[in-house]
Amino acid sequence: MVIIKNSFRSGVILSLSSGVVALQGFLFAWVGELFRVTFNLGLVVNLYRDRCLNIIVGALLFNLEFTISIGIRVEAYCLLATIILGSMSIGSILDSLGNFILTSHRIDAQYRWIIESAAPSIISRMSVFEPLETGIISVDSLIPIGRGQRELLVGDKQTGKTSIGIDSILNQKYGLLLCVYIPIGQKASSIIEVFLSLVIRDASFYVSLLVAAASLSAVYQFISGYTGSFLSEFFMLSFEIPSFLMLDDLSKHAVAYREIYLLLRCPPGREAYPGEIFFVHSRLLERSSKLSTIFGGGSCTSFPVIETLAGDVSAYITTNVISITDGQLFLSLELFLSGVKPGIDVGLSVTRVGSAAQWNGMKILSGLYKLELAQLVELQTFSQFAAELGIETIYRLARGYILLEMLKQCNGSPIKLPQQLGILSLCNQDIVRTINVDHVQALLQSYYSVPQWVIIIVPSRIVSTVLI
Structure with a gap:
């Protein structure tokens, strides 16, 4: 690293507070x-x-191991910030x-990646068409997600947002997809719990965990999002493989960025957030893409x-990120409290990629299920005020x-695609209509115990008849 020492590239500290300096x-x-x-x-x-038209530089300080004070001389590097990456980043914390x-590999610095590198251009991208199998049957069938898509998870606290992401990571086991998980501002105990769940299920060898706990300063919480984003971009461009962030x-x-911005004494905007908060998140998420085969196909x-308060999806940060992403899963x-887990609201959840990133067999089976679930909510409301229900209404309620x-679906138990197709096909079988709702979960647990090669060869109707 070359340091340029002259009067043009030096200055002094004007103010200092919690790692944020002017x-x-x-x-x-x-x-x-x-x-x-x-x-x-x-x-x-x-x-x-x-x-006085003097240039004021707002900056962040790292590794504050030595005491500094106002008026100390600052020397600038004529270099952009970089991080050291390589294959040793896989399976490490x-x-x-x-x-x-923490890493199980020998640390071998292979590449330097510029943090402020340009995102992939429009010409180098292509349409999303490959499905990303999350292992969650309600997501893969009703709100399909493709590789290269930006899908927002939005909901109140303790509604299963992290569980959906962790199940998606667990479902990529033995698949050619590297995962990066970034807990920003989470409790250290929660981060350790997630890491141990990955270790127990033997899924830590393809996951990079980038930690920014709540005990760290706002500087580290802010920069961690960009470091993890560039780490997944590095896998996409250098290794030419799909990645998950x-x-x-x-x-x-x-x-965290609002705290930094206010410490820099910049004018606040709506809800005290700076006016450039939209640019901060768009710059973070614009790197998610599907590259064309000319550029590697990664x-x-x-x-x-995004965590909401009392289900308010019209909040400032929520609406900003919704406008950036390609869809959202609303929990x-x-x-969730009524026992529907994951508690995905089909009416508010949407994907802008649609069925373009869905397997053809899944399109056939799950085509009408989203409409039936939406009608179930209306029928439930209607049945509360109706004294007598018709035969067709009773049948639709029972089927719904x-x-x-x-x-x-329980947490930590992703379902593979053949089993998902079998479960969805059971909904169209006459044998399932005669089963009590309380016995459905017992039937599914028995169905999960059947080997996958049997499900592929033997029709689901015959398998369910034997299990019952």
Whole structure:
């Protein structure tokens, strides 16, 4: 790393607070540039002018191991910030700056990746057509997700948002898809719990965990989202393979940036968030794409998470991220408390890719199920006020209850595609209509125990008849 020492590339600290500094004295600077204060490294994130038209540089300080104070000289590097990446990043735990916390590989620095590198252009991309199998039957059948898509997970606290992402990671076992999980602002105990669940299920060898716990400062929580995004982009471009990125969650990432922005004494906007918060998240999620075969054919699929309050999807950060992503999975607290897990609201959930990223067999079986579930909600409301119900209404209610019961799924138990197709085909069988709703889960557990080669060869009707 080359350091340029002259009067044009040096300045002094104007203000200092919680790792956020304002610098003055630079004649020119650029966003993403590195600088040094004694033995501490920093990153430029904002440029503006004061009343005297002097350039004020807003920057973030890392590894605050040495005491600094206002007025200390700052020397800028003529380099952009980079992180060291390579194959050793797979199956490792990293911090917000890409340093290794725990790894089972020999650390061999192979590449330097610029944090502020340009996102893939429109010409280098292609339409999303490959399905991303999450292992959750209600998602794969009703709201299909493709490789290269940005699908938002939105819902209240404790509604199963993280569980959907973890199940999607577990379902990629023995598949050519590398996963990056970034818990932003989460409790350390929750992060350890997620990591142990991956280790127990032997899924940690294809997952990179980038930790930014709640105990860390807002600087590390803010930069961790970009470090993880560039890590998944590195897998997509260098290894030319599909990657999966889960950001849990962006609402805490926005709060961290709001704290940094207010410490820089910049004017706040709506809900005290800065006006450029939309650009912050769009710059983070625009790297998710499906590359054309000319550029390797890799892909990066993003699952950003947003936590709502009392199911309010019209909040500032929520509406911003919804406009950036290609669809959203809305998790309803009412469905979750009523026992429907995952509690996905079919009416509010949508995917803008549609059935283009869905297997043809799944299209045939799940074509009308979303409409039936939407009609079930209306029929439930109608049946509360009707004294006598017609035969057709009773039949649709019974069929809807059975379908809803079949879509229930426990955490940490992803279902493979052949079993999903078999379960969906059971909904059209006459034998299932005669079963009580309370016995559906017992039938499904018996169906899961049947080997997959039997399900592929033997029709689902015969298998279910034997199980009953």
